[in-house]
Amino acid sequence: MRVTVNVRRRPDISDPQGTTVARALRDLGFEVGKVRIDKEITLEVDGDDAADVEAKVADMCSQLLANPVMDDFEIHVG
Amino acid sequence: MRVTVNVRRRPDISDPQGTTVARALRDLGFEVGKVRIDKEITLEVDGDDAADVEAKVADMCSQLLANPVMDDFEIHVG
Amino acid sequence: MSDVDLAPEEVPVHQALGMTDEEFASVQDILGRDPEPAELAMYSVMWSEHCSYKSSRAHLGRFPSDAPWVVVGPGENAGVVDLGDGWYAALRIESHNHPSFVEPYQGAATGVGGILRDIFTMGARPVALWDQIRFGPLDDAMNRYLFNGVVSGIAGYGNAVGVPTIGGEVAFEECYAGNPLVNVMCLGIMKAEDLVYGTAGTPGTIAVLLGNATGRDGIGGASVLASASFDEGSSEKRPSVQVGDPFEEKKLIEACLELYRRSLVVGVQDLGAAGLSCAASEPAARAGVGMDLDLDAVHVREGDMTPAELLMSESQERMMAFVDEAKVDEVLAVASKWEIDAAVVGTVKAGSDLIVRHEGAVVATIPAASLTEDAPKLHRPYGEPAWQQDLWTNTLPLLQVPNLKDALLKLLDDPSLADPRWAYEQYDHMLFTNTVVEPGHDASMIRVKGTDKGLSVSTDGNGRHCYLDPRRGGARLVYESALNVAMTGARPMAVVDNLNFGNPEKTGVMWQFVETLEGISQACEALDVPVIGGNVSFYNETDGVDIFPTPVVGMLGMADPMPTDPPRLDQVSDGDHLLMFGPRGSRNLAGSAFEKVMHGHIGGRPDEPDPYLAKAIIELAAQLACSGKVPAMHDIAEGGVALTVAEMCIASEVGATINFSTWIGLFAENPNRFVAAVPAEHVESVLAMAEELDVPTSELGRFGGDVISLQNGSHESTEIPLAEATVTYRTAIPRRMS
Amino acid sequence: MSVAVVVFPGTNCEHDVVWALDDLGVDAELVWHRETDLSSFDGVVLPGGFAHGDYLRTGAIARFSPVMAEVERMAAAGTPVIGICNGFQILTEAGLLPGVLLENRDLKFICRPIHVKVEATDTVLTRAAEPGQVLQIPLNSYEGNYRHADPDLVHVAARYCGPDGAVDEGWNPNGSIGSIAAVANGAGNVAAIMPHPERAMETILGSADGRVMIQSFVDSLEPARV
């Protein structure tokens, strides 16, 4: 199964990359507000039960894919 | 308007990050196939016409947010 | 106090902020009333252990800190020494232990950012960084994660900000498993006229806040993180993690250096722990003035921040500049040129009060100096722990001769002793094209362009020795680091120290602290080297177990002129004589790597260093390094003679024969000794130089061949193939990390 | 002769490049990235560092700096332009050189001396070198992994190799396709290299092998030879 995970830094934590990109876009003449840059992770996971797969991926997230101190994550199966 | 852009490296371009994460997950005992790590960019853009905003963001993508040599991008408005 | 949401309702606010009832009472005393929320917030961060040094201040005065070449001693953001010919150097060391445990990458990265600001606050350009990092053993996944994260964080920040990391230390020991140590040191160089102080100047001076916008980063970090121990509940106390932005810092460095060059500032102060509270009060206190601070002018990243939050925020990459009114526009123009934000946030006033305004109202009125000068100064009780004597008698009964090949290979395979290049090759250590002796040798050396001077720095710590005897251990670190810089031809010049200790509320820990300080002080006095700055990190304990007392000494040395071809570990040639300088016949394995690695044992009492010998040996090393007669030298430290020679062999791809009389002598770690590879034609004159300084010498053997051969008389010999030793040494860390 | 050394916010090797050029007797001047007129200069260097923090993609934001239009104009006119490390990344982002630079194969920053073998000598980085010459130069990058869909089309100036000149995967430090370390445009007047020749100008720093590359650039400045 194909699973997509969005790993996003918590909103209260500063995001220098987003700030810099926002500034660059404004320099190019685009009017933008806040910009955030986060991760989208796509995985192929074996299994046919979506709930099972989701639980497995949640486990991966808390162990490796996301940083529990700084990130939130969201899992989409299929 | 809030716009989400997914910038993804073309499948034919190597993704050392994805490869490394896949290996690390297997080391932790997870059975995973391919892993890819891409970017999700969230922007606040002024405007009330979705098509207009999308065109503007497409412009940002082809100029700055994506590299035409290696990336594809996908825009979701709202 | 409703506006700092740190604690459940039941706990009094001052306690939630890490303040004792007595401290709260003295705040009431100072103000003659109850503090307002913003005021209490300021006192809580400024009086925290981390900012006020309340447990250590009573003792730090013991350090010798005077010498004719000291320009700025302890107390300012960094120590400054005079290099001669109009050049100054600034040096400072700092710990980021607790933040690195919470989030290793960002914790280490922001540690680097902070130490850089301490240096360019003084007017100096940061030119080199060192990192001293300690973790639990690498067979545990958590420790690998922390090690990897910390190294990536130092690399990620240091490389991007554009300051080379040219040395450091890596060590692994069980006691750091729940409490890694991450210390970073920075050296800066400046022309004498660029020196700036952290002063607010005279009434009328304007305070300009430069750099990052202020957010809710690390609110209460100084008090909650660095001044308390980790235990089960600590994850809930985690304040929001601070994220380092090396790009912003790089711009800030260049902008500040331009301000100094153009003499546009009266004083500057970095914003580190305690953020604005500190940056407003300390310079005002130093200058004996008051200050009017307008929080509405502060540029912010998030809306709705309370005054307390604004005052306590530890947002990174910010500096406060104090500017004559007439020059404010020029300062703002410099900021805008370097593309950093700047805001006029305050005015220096006559008097002594720090007045803080927010949304038109005065939210704090306190004597600026009370935040620093009236901070509690504790005289914590201390005493030798009951177990200390037992430790001294707990020597290992060593009856049998070990398998020497096995022993040497095990030492080479120990991550604390093995090749640390896995770490330092991730660091840019060549930027500025000054690195004459790169990491991988005893001390790293940089040249000072435009002069003949070379600056050499070594950083050393040894938790095991200091645990067994904090006074001797502390002294030995000073001698070791001095000998290390002498290996490049430099004379020791100044020391900074980072004192990493457990919980100071325990009398035994306080005793370790006081003893260590005494040891370091005595050694510095013996060498006539001043302590020009340092840092104290207490509460390094987890679940009630303290780390070994782990002082780290950073030694700055100068060679003027710099030798044209300083000795290097990789310059040994086939046929060179292997000479040892310093006393022979060491028999003491207390605290040695051999005992730890081979027997898992830590006990006994390390020898007391001999100050006269230390002085002579350091002088001899510096003379030899400058003589051009000694291509390679290496001090004997952890792992003893055997490991020391093996490291030279591996680096130079040449074998050696070492003659020994007792095998213990191969692994003992007695101080004040070094070995050298000397070509036959120079042996005589080198020995004469040693004799001149009364340093005992012995010929241990020869370099050559492709084995390391340990020979006891003519009958017994153990051969370790160089190739095997090399692979073991080089792969010990990468093998465990992959 | 005078050379513009472009400084983007986040650039950090600019002083090293000036020092190296100065060593070869060439007058070099730091130029802020907002500058739009470089017509008084005979050559341009984009030095190493982390322009704009390397945020988003290395070189991505820098290529839009005002100075880049002028760099493009001069490149088209045949003026010698070289990029080192981050400068290489900016030149590929700007489309002045082909390909892209990705994260290193092992996802680790690499700082150590490596060897490169000069391949083409018709570039402003290699004209003073011998074909096949092996140079020891420090590598110092995280995104040094050169990629191109058809590496046969690339004008390769140098490749990673062993100390004896062997070009193979064992000596490839970062995963670059074909071990490519330095490339040039068709005309050879725009060239870039991932390792740092300006860090290998003096034996006291471990190697003087980089001189021949900086010298190549300096030689190219003479208008008659462009």
Ligand SMILES: Nc1ncnc2c1ncn2[C@@H]1O[C@H](COP(=O)(O)OP(=O)(O)O)[C@@H](O)[C@H]1O
């Ligand atoms: N974490 C590190 N970062 C950078 N350099 C390091 C690090 N650890 C060790 N080194 C370098 O490796 C070399 C050997 O370190 P070490 O064995 O601790 O030296 P010594 O025993 O002589 O004090 C030194 O040059 C040191 O600067």
Ligand SMILES: [Mg+2]
């Ligand atoms: Mg040493």
